[in-house]
Amino acid sequence: MKEKKIYLPDIIGRGYGTFWKYRGRYLVVKGSRASKKSKTTALRFIYNLMKYDRSNLLVIRKTYRTLKDSCWTDLKWAAQRLDVADKWEFKLSPLEATYLPTGQKILFRGLDDPLKVTSITVEYGYLCWAWLEEAYEVMDESDFDVIDESIRGEIPSHLWKQWTITFNPWNDRHWLKKRFFDAHDPDILALTTNYKCNEWLDKNDLQLFERMRKNNPRRYQVAGLGNWGVVDGLVYENWEEREFGLDSVTNCVTVCGLDFGYTNDPTAFFIGFYDEANKRLYVWDEFYEKGQSNRDIYERISSMGYAKERIIADSAEPKSIDELRDFGLRVRGAKKGRDSINNGIQFIQDMKLIIHPRCVNFLTEISNYVWDKDRFGKILNMPVDDFNHLMDAMRYAVEPLHRTGLKYNRLGGGL
Template sequence: MNNAIRMYLPDVVGKGYRDFWNFRGRYRVVKGSRASKKSKTTALFFIYMLMKYPQANLLVVRKVFRTLKDSCYAELSWAAKRLGVDHLWDFKSSPLEAIYLPTGQKIYFRGLDDPLKVTSITVDVGCLCWMWIEEAYEITKEADFDMLDESIRGEVPGNLFKQITLTFNPWNEKHWIKKRFFDVIDPEIFARTTDYRCNEWLDESDRKVFERMKESNPRRYQVAGLGNWGIVDGLVFENWKEESFDIKAIKKNVDIKSAFGLDFGYTNDPSALFCGMVDQVSKVIYVFDELYKKGLSNEQLYTEIDSKGYRKEKITADSAEKKSIDRLYTLGLSRIKAARKGPDSIRNGIDTIQDYKIIIHPICVNFITEISNYTWDKDKFDNKLNKPIDDFNHLMDAMRYAMEDFGKGETFSFD
């Protein structure tokens, strides 16, 4: 090849993932801290390997399809550019897929919210031999993983191998992934933990974020910094379950009222919109949608809410951001209002929500992550305090704001 690209792969990929790169068993599982480059390394691996093996195809899966474009699709597109081969790839948005132009091999993107599309893939060239499940902790039911596992089946050419790669942040030690992959010894399983210290491309300011976390929030540092399993002890809300439901059918119930809450964020924290329906008679909260994104200006936040069709809904927002509330009102959220403040507002809000059963639609993956990790705080002697941790609380706060009008008495308020 006269136009061959020559490069020293470790210079492009970096260090810390040699064993991950070379493993050829069935299951390759990596939990890691933020900035541990697990997703970027995985994306680089698949672009490189697909070009190396002309009969291979890749299926990329997340629990909810709509989350793929801004995550795995973007990472794989970045990887093609990083390797200097983006001119050989066609990344299409409709349908969401990537095609290796010299051979016609494909990267398919699917969500578990449409399981039929996951199990019915027919490849045009070669065979479907590899799968990447990103944010695998979102898959709360082991049976759903079993379905995915069974979709990588059949004979492959002798120089190929079948493999499923799972990457995720280890929020919850009780997740089925720990028992299945990390608590066993099996030659078909590669299970490792990585952290930010293996990422040589972080600058000093990036590293200081983790050093500050180590001092100010050692509990969070163990998970978000070092990639250790999150120890979930003393959940604030245990009155919930994940269950699919017909949103339109629920809305027809005469006792149902809508409830929308907004918590503001930007650089480090996401803007979080809680979208629920409340049955005060049966004492049930139905969580049917969410918005959870960082880096949104007020204008972008308005556009996101409008695109979801919630512009005309009554939204109760964090009263600490009055300037943002005023701006969103001007842009078109005519029913947005500030949450009321008052003493013990967080505890009162939690007390109200604990009187309800919470049913969460499976598409609300960030809500499920937060509520399954939102615990009571502890003092330095490991005694529980009468306040929740300042973490996993963006949608939890938004839910409290949304439930303001369903509280106990006219003086009920939020902080």
């Protein structure tokens, strides 16, 4: 093959030299938004797979359905960025990438199907590398212990066994901190990166972080500088993550909520089931995306199979509600009133929340949704305006349940 010479700093930028060269078992990177961690990881894997014959890569996220728009897309971008896209074939069903000259593979799996993670083999070479993206989504350390064993066995001397673990550090109570950042293990390299090492950001991008620094210093520490989020005074502690099926919620009320967003905030859609007899709310599904037009919202809810459900949306956007109705959704605005936020929170606090593991954004928000404090550190009776998009959507969804004079349909019929 004809060699193609490139100067890597021109392609990937600077700030990741140590990351690029490390050969230990665990390469762990927490970082702020726009810190290049995912893009640089993708570039490193495409480069090394082509450089080291017989190497293969396993890419994992908590839920399989999130891989296509994250890791798969980043790796495909990396092949284009390195000008080697013609040497790779990226497939969508199932998600997979193949280095055409040799048949080396990039395989994609979700922890929602653990058997497919632990029983992986490759036809050519060795499964020596793994990438766990958005590792913060994995709430239980034992889930990682299971997949850690998937990278095992003897390998030739030119290869090395390694996990690359990338995430945003929202909560300092997460097991990732103790296991990787508080440990003194020579086989762990734990790094913190932030947007300041990303020379590809333009003036508008930098202004966004500067506004965050001035207006929301708590969020800036995490989303700007990549520091651990200190979580104190959680609004909801009445929840557990547990898989369940529709057969266990047959006597429940279906509830759906929608919080609008676009550029800076995501549109958040919530669907769950309320068990009135046992005061339980089963959190079943979500979508959580920026840049969604009303047409996009309609198509996404329809493709998820929820177009016939009754949806309670943020009443601050009546025009959007009217458009969604015109498209065919059964949606109305929430009946907000005095103390509606606190009333809704109190109602939900009296329930037990059972959260399906696929609701990764819901789990992130509820783990970081906290009461605000005054400048003296006294907790106020109002939550911080952050990590609240799905929290608001849930509140809208259950609003009719704590108002009088409303009748409810059972599972499948909405309110």
